[in-house]
Amino acid sequence: MATISTLGYALLCALHRGPLTGYDLVRKMRRPIGYYWTARQSQIYPELGRLSEAGLIAHESSPGPGPRERKTHRLTDAGRAALAAWLVEPPGDRAPRDEIVLKTYAQAAADPVEMRAFYLREAATYQELLDEFTRQHTELAANGGDSTSHPEFGAYATLELALIHYAGRVRWCSWLADRMGDRVTSPPPEG
Amino acid sequence: MATISTLGYALLCALHRGPLTGYDLVRKMRRPIGYYWTARQSQIYPELGRLSEAGLIAHESSPGPGPRERKTHRLTDAGRAALAAWLVEPPGDRAPRDEIVLKTYAQAAADPVEMRAFYLREAATYQELLDEFTRQHTELAANGGDSTSHPEFGAYATLELALIHYAGRVRWCSWLADRMGDRVTSPPPEG
């Protein structure tokens, strides 16, 4: 049997609340799911084909706006079972690739004044995201999404992590901007 | 001129403190740099060739232990300048791919008892990482790494973020494990 890629499971996740077209999935993989799992259109359509072949999803066709048929995909029983089994498996440790941390590691090779400006900009960018997610979080909570019995509790829980995440980033970038100030006033021994 | 990939810059970052062999870089891309940027051996050796062709690094050869020569790579002036320029550029937003957040989004499709055990295991895993990074952080601080003039300040600053990051994850997973308890006692309306 063909093994399902994480992208495949991401699509099953996106379908767990009900049927969607490929195009709906393309949009979902931008936001909200795109906040923590992204895929492009060119990846999604072939993957839907593979999931269908594996019997995890099925679709109904209707006339589309363009030259091709519109397909509405849904989880099959096998798909729902595969998803349920995958959800409770420990995540395989993915390679972390975080550009800002990489830059911080080699921070000494850059000019401290420019580096300070860099961290101030990054702090502001993270703050904007934090504000936006805070707004979404508040709105969802007001609609009862903070209750485990609410269908959007999963989305609410991901927002909880986003708040923790971005608040931490803002704090860290601000701290580093501050520290770059030290580097300006007391440069390394060699001058 | 050929554009340098992020992997290329990661290698320049790794070389910013002094010359290293390809093998040294392979180890660095596991740890400590591997904590925030990973690459395999089969990616690193060809990339070194490209950086060399671009004039950003140069190497000296010496007899190696095996059938091939041992090469010690170092940044050229052009390489150091390219690195300094890249460091202060805003990071391009990379596609986030976080399996545990994806699973949380679709959490309702899994059994709450199993899901609770899942989050407890994840909390414990993150706690172990937090303990290890706390140990490293304390050790580096004791050696003066917390000062911006210290050559390992960059590594120290990355550990600062690691502590923020993993402490947040432990808190979030513990909270979710708790909430899965709610799901057990009050299941969704449909039963």
Add this chain to the structure above:
DNA sequence: TTGCTCATGTAAGAAGTTACATGATTCA
């Protein structure tokens, strides 16, 4: 009449993973 949204797909290439290949030295 130009551009956006809906809607589905393919092609070419870059980036990343897994596996193979060689061979000396050191340690248990």
Add this chain to the structure above:
DNA sequence: TGAATCATGTAACTTCTTACATGAGCAA
């Protein structure tokens, strides 16, 4: 004698990105 470390590289494959291609309906 068998495994680990040092040391460099290639081949085959999967995954992901960028770009192309079609065409209806709608709004400025």
